[in-house]
Amino acid sequence: MNIFLYSPLEQFNIDSYITLSLGYIDFSITNAFICFFVASCTFLYLLSLATNRGGMLIPTHIQSLIELIYEFLLNLVKEQIGEKGKVFFPFIFTLFTFLVSCNLIGMVPYSFTVTSHFIVTFGLSVSVFVGMTLVGFYTHGLHFFSFLLPPGAPLILAPLLVVLELVSYSFRAISLGVRLFANMMAGHTLVKILAGFSWTMMSAGGLLAIASLIPFGIVFALTGLEIGVAILQAYVFTILTCIYLNDAIHLH
Numbered sequence: 408m409n410i411f412l413y414s415p416l417e418q419f420n421i422d423s424y425i426t427l428s429l430g431y432i433d434f435s436i437t438n439a440f441i442c443f444f445v446a447s448c449t450f451l452y453l454l455s456l457a458t459n460r461g462g463m464l465i466p467t468h469i470q471s472l473i474e475l476i477y478e479f480l481l482n483l484v485k486e487q488i489g490e491k492g493k494v495f496f497p498f499i500f501t502l503f504t505f506l507v508s509c510n511l512i513g514m515v516p517y518s519f520t521v522t523s524h525f526i527v528t529f530g531l532s533v534s535v536f537v538g539m540t541l542v543g544f545y546t547h548g549l550h551f552f553s554f555l556l557p558p559g560a561p562l563i564l565a566p567l568l569v570v571l572e573l574v575s576y577s578f579r580a581i582s583l584g585v586r587l588f589a590n591m592m593a594g595h596t597l598v599k600i601l602a603g604f605s606w607t608m609m610s611a612g613g614l615l616a617i618a619s620l621i622p623f624g625i626v627f628a629l630t631g632l633e634i635g636v637a638i639l640q641a642y643v644f645t646i647l648t649c650i651y652l653n654d655a656i657h658l659h
Contacts, residue, residue, distance in 0.1 A: 419523055419592065420601055439527075441586050442519040446508035454504075476504065480645070486650035502535075503645040510591065510637030514630070522640075523592045525584060532584035535648050543655035556657050583647060590640050594633045601626045 425436035456475035457466075466474060480500050484492045506522065513520025521527050543551040555572045556565055605622040 411574035414594065417518075418595060421519075421524075427455070431583075438519040439521055439524065442512050443509065443521045446512040446521065447505065449512070450504050450508045476500075483646060484649060487646065488653045488656065492649070492652065495652055499645060499649060502648060503641055506587070506644055507638055510641055513591070514634055514637060517657070520591055520595055522587055523595060525588045528584035528588040529581070529588075530584075531644075532582070533580050535583060536580035537650070539648075539651045539655045542652065543658075546656055547658060551655075551658070554654070579651060583644060587640050587644050590636060594636055598626060598629050598633060599627065638647070 422438045423435040424438070425440075427434040427436070453469055454473060457470040477500065480503055481496060484496050484499055488495065509521045512518055513523065543554075547553075553575070556570045557568065557572070560568055601622050605626060608618060608622065
């Protein structure tokens with residue numbers, strides 16, 4: 408009996424289904440693109456069902472869910488940014504729902520987790536970083552540079568503090584993406600390792616087949632945990648974005 412062992416990292420491979428290219432630009436249809444597209448279209452479809460003709464007087468389950476997310480994110484923006492943050496609510500709403508959709512689509516068997524690739528999360532984090540920096544300059548002008556020197560700090564320490572604050576501020580562009588990427592990749596890898604281990608024990612037969620029920624049970628528990636992590640990581644990314652926007656607007 409042959410038992411094939413697969414790497415748990417194979418689930419993160421990008422496979423090309425339709426190869427399209429124009430010069431050095433690759434337009435190929437890949438599993439990452441399909442799941443990216445499906446995640447976006449799925450939530451847009453659910454949103455259209457909830458807002459069709461202004462919504463129902465007695466809300467459906469989908470409408471109730473959308474309204475719950477809407478109210479939750481609106482309160483989050485008010486608490487973290489204040490009244491000036493209302494203008495950024497469409498962006499925050501889109502960001503959260505996009506991340507939740509991508510993370511949850513990745514939990515479907517044989518699908519692809521877009522946010523498990525660092526290039527995707529890094530692109531998002533850099534975009535947020537550039538956006539909040541532009542907001543800071545638009546709001547305060549060159550006075551935005553004052554965040555590099557904490558108020559009341561001794562002038563003799565100014566050169567050191569400016570460098571430390573600049574490095575700390577710049578690392579926001581990386582930390583957001585790394586946090587999301589690392590959590591999604593680590594969780595999926597652990598589930599795949601335990602699932603492969605369970606299947607190997609079951610294939611061996613005998614007492615090992617009976618004992619495989621234990622790791623199988625752990626896999627199901629971890630799958631439920633991963634669903635919670637998928638939602639939690641979208642929330643963490645969103646709330647940190649709100650905090651950074653608050654710093655850019657109010658120079659805290």
